[in-house]
Amino acid sequence: MPQLNPNPWFAIFMFSWIFFLVILPKKVMTYLFNNSPTPKSAEKPKPEPWNWPWT
Known part of the structure; x- marks a missing residue:
């Protein structure tokens, strides 16, 4: 089952958290x-005081 292969998803997970925790706060x-x-x-x-013209 290819959806259980953690190799590409773990890298995507780590890069996204690095982006959210390191790069995005600086911006x-x-x-x-x-x-x-x-x-x-x-x-x-x-x-x-108001200066009324008729007084």
């Missing part, structure tokens, strides 16, 4: 996000 970690989050200040900005 994912070098990805740069377009919008990097900036920390907000803890102080709330004071609202400006």
